Amino acid sequence: KKVVLMLSYPSDEVGNHLISWDALDAKGVDPYKDVLTLERYRELFGDNVHRFTGVDYVKYYSDLIRDCGAEVEVIFANDARAILPYAKNILTCDIHTRERTKRLLKAAGAEAVCGLDEILTSSVNGSGYNEKYGLLGSNKATEDKVKLFPRDCEKFVNAVQKKLVAKTGKLIEVMIYGDGAFKDPIGKIWELADPVVSPAYTAGLSGQPNEVKLKYLADNEFAELCGDELKSAIKEYIRNKDKDLVGNMVSEGTTPRQLTDLIGSLCDLTSGSGDKGTPIVLIQGYFDNYTAE
Structure with missing residues (x-):
């Protein structure tokens, strides 16, 4: 068996860089047109590790495929259709651009196209599943297990809100959050590797701010x-x-984003998944404005 692994460059869709834009410019490489083999990539750019994790992801994914018993060939391109001279049965692994990628591949003659969002949409031999997002938003749990993006979330947030009203007499809005939607200005990483910031939230969190500057x-x-x-x-x-x-x-100059994207980013920056753990985050005064006494 053989897997042809195509990686976008100089970074993936959420900003994890394999190489820098400056390195591309210095070598005269046009990422919008040029398709690179692994040999050409190494010849031009050598071995590169992620600035924060220290991992060479090209090597990491190649080794992972080999460890599963398959041969691997790596190419680098930014047009999804560049994979078709190498393979006709395609597994797309992008997140936010997945529908466009599938459409382009099918129109260009791919024989079979499957996205991560189409895998484990129902239980297999008692496994977990996510009917809407499949494997998207999953996290590595052990060497052979992943935790899937949460499901049945609307029932949960509404039940929590109902209990809070019963216990406190206050209408408290509730949301489930994962990755925030902010971009790190140093590492250039867009945090949102989940399909959405919030898979569910109570009705009062719908919409976006309507503020004046x-x-x-x-x-x-x-x-x-x-x-x-x-x-x-x-x-x-x-x-x-x-x-x-x-x-x-x-x-103009205010923040025209969905409230749940803003609040979810605030929560993610507050809690994280490291030493702080992932606690419940209580936010007070978020909807107060300059008129509040």
Whole structure:
């Protein structure tokens, strides 16, 4: 058996770099067109390890395939269709671009295309499963086991919210989070290796912020005011703002993202999966604004 492993370069879709853009430029390599063999890759760039983990991922994945009893050939390309001269039966392993990748491969003549999201969508001999995401979002548990992305999450968050209301009398919003959606400016890694930040959340967390840019108001709408007069004017503006500020300059520079992506990122940065463990994160005051007394 033989596996042809195609890796994108200089990084994968979440920013783990095999090599740097500067190294590509120095060698005159065009990642949008050039398909590299392993031999050519090593000739140009040598052995490269991840700056944080110290792992040579090209070697790591090659060894993993060989250890399973298969021959491996490695190529580097960024157009999914570049794999077709080497193989016609394709397992796509990307996360956020998976639907486009499958579509391109099928249209270009692939005989069979399967994504990680299509594996273990139902139980096999008593195994776990995730009907929506399959193997996407899974984590290595042992050398021969993985933990799958959680399922049945909506029932869980709604049940927790119901219990909290019964015990406290307070309506507390609940969400399950995994990877945040932030990008590390040093390592260039986009944290979101899960299919979504939050697989489930209660109704009050739907939507995205509808905020005004305070600095814009202070410098433009109320440039002639200062001190308490400025504070009062801004508070009054916030109280009477439009329900939808999309396209309004006063909202430019705020954060037009889903609330669950923002809050999930906050939670992930707070807890992590290292020494801190992964505790419950209680967030208070998130929806307060400048008008709150």
